[in-house]
Amino acid sequence: MRQGRVGIEISIAVAEAVGQCDVDCIAAYPITPQTHIVEHLSELVADGHLSAEFILVESEHSAMSVCCGTSAAGARTFTSTASQGLALMSEIVFIASAMRLPVVMALVNRSLSSPLSIWNDHSDVMMIRDCGWVQVFVENGQEAYDHVFWSFRVAEDRGVMLPTILNMDGFILSHVIEPIEFVDQKTVEKYLPQFRPIHTLHPDKPVTMGAFAMPELFTETKMAQEDALVQSKPACLKAWEEWKELTGREYKAVETYKTEGAKTLFITMGSMGETASVAVDEMRGAGQEVGLVKIRLWRPFPVEEFKKAVEGAQVLIVIDRALSFGFGGPVASELRSQLYSMADRPKVVDFIVGLAGRDVQPEAFIEMAKLAGEKVDSGRDDEYEIYGVRE
């Protein structure tokens, strides 16, 4: 096992973290840009470094089906996918959460076809936004590595028991080599207790899982599921607090950067927060009152933390990495909805940015701030814009 600060590809570091979590089962089908994660896990198993079942499946639909089965049998279970793979497994994704099976999935975000593209945006995760999993976004390699442990910790919390998606941007994170601080095995053992499922498939005590519900009962099952996800937030926060105590690395549901006194705030999710922070530094240097808010916890959505983070701002510039065709950016749409009841709510300007890996430089944020100002001044702030599209 690696120790200390290591220069390593982020996908490999994520796979190493999964190994450190001592998973019992991995079921996955390779798909770009997730491939290096599961390839490295298969090596760890084949070379005897990790005692786990690596189950080769014929599709992502089967991968998630196997994950549900192994998790139901009490095995700590991991999978990873992206884009088309997620689309194919989506049927079972919704079942895993309703059955409260704490599978952890690294979703290496990639655009959905067509046209065929292997590059990064958030159209895959937005497709399954309402799947009922805990969903978290990371910004760099260290965050990706750390959140593998966090994901298992939250998912398997006895009060949560929900599957968890770790969103990491394809290529921009997955294929980049960064210095990453590894934790030792004693820290992992302190942080992540043994998986103790509430119900398991076992011949000694037969139970029925995934049964049928009549209309008289279905609504109650969905209320119970909704309550579980909403109530998972304290466990999410506690898992970050304890990680900070053990490693010194601090994470929040909503991160802020130079928001003090800012009239305009960029809102990002995932790796684009790093680029935006460079732009904010530059704009602050030029005397502009701008800041940055990064949404880390996407589900359950941290309403209070978000509202507090944007308090006092007049304009929010939302960087959406997906498009809800015929409506606008999914993140901006949700944030507008959350802010609607506020008396002094800020204007929300929505840009759809960086689809399918189109490069976004700090200069783009400076230009978007200018465009947002013009939109607000001319009363066009509620029109979404696909930034940088050619006529």
Place this chain on the structure above:
Amino acid sequence: MTKPMDKIGWRELEVGCVILEPGNASEYLTGSWRSQRPIVDEEKCIKCAQCWMYCPDAAIYQRDDEVYVANLDYCKGCGICADICPKDAIKMVEEE
């Protein structure tokens, strides 16, 4: 089921809606769905058991006198037994 389905509150459900008493589907009497019921002509029945084999709900059983009849608690009235009977011994009749 300790309670009828339409009386169970969401807080009473097991985590993941797990059912701790397997096989409790038998408590749900699907015979109430039926609009026609199978009537066996006991003189014609040769006890070949084809109705028993083909019934998709396992609702046909053999009485002590060896004649095959439907358990009306579960028979949904699909008519497969009447269709498969080689002696035309089963007739579907409208429920009242």
